[in-house]
Amino acid sequence: MPSPCDPEYAPAGDVGAALMVIDSRLKAVYDGSTGTDPEQRRLVEQYAASLGPEGGQDLLDGACTLIYMFMRWLRMACEDHGKDVIASVVPDLVASLRMMRRSVPPEAIPTMVGLVVAAGTGLSPSLWRQQYGDWTDAEMNPLEATAFLLAERINRITDDRAFATTMVGRALSSAEQG
Structure with a gap:
């Protein structure tokens, strides 16, 4: 019997916009920026505000799709x-999220771990999260941080600072052509 959290039932959301956010964060870190560029943060916030409620949900679903895609790649790797993706990814993710005290409240970490475990076991992170009600404001930064940390981990594994975002970009391009 298929799970109600099966990815085939999940909305993909605005993966392109979510990818843009993660890519800009990765570039800022790799360029040696300390903290978030206020102008960049303002532009992202302005963009998010322009989306409206449906667009905001699309961005959340897009971030969850990224998490799913990143975890799928990590699971295959x-x-x-001969390793288990959950055992390999979750402890480092928790440790990293715990260090982000200003951006990630401790109470949001179990939800982010749940998203990653859902994705790592082949379930849709957005449908898994939907079971527990609406997203909260306190989960927005942790969601972004989770997608960022997974992308950065992939980039470190491949020794290519653009691998994760390029991989998703190629998948989006081939989906549009097919």
């Missing part, structure tokens, strides 16, 4: 080396 771990399996190639």
Whole structure:
């Protein structure tokens, strides 16, 4: 019996916009920026505000789709080396999120871990989260941080600072062509 959290039932959301946010964060970190550029943060906030309620939900679903895609890639990479993706990813993710005290409240960490575990076991993170009600404002930064940390982990594994975003960009391009 298929799960109600099966990815085939999940909305993909605005993956392109979510990818743009994560890509800009990765570039800021790789360029050695300390903190978030206020102008960049203002532009992202202005863009998010312009989306309206439906667009905001699309951006959330897009971020969850990124998490799913990143965890799918990580799962395949771990399996190639005889490792379990959950055991390989979750402890480091929790440690990193705990260090982000200003952006990630401790009470949001279990939800982010749940999203990652759902994705790592082949479930839709957005449908998994939907079971527990609406997203909260306190979960927005942790969601972004989770997607960022997974992308950064992929980039470190591949020794390519653009691998994660390029991988998703290629998948989006091939989906549009097909």
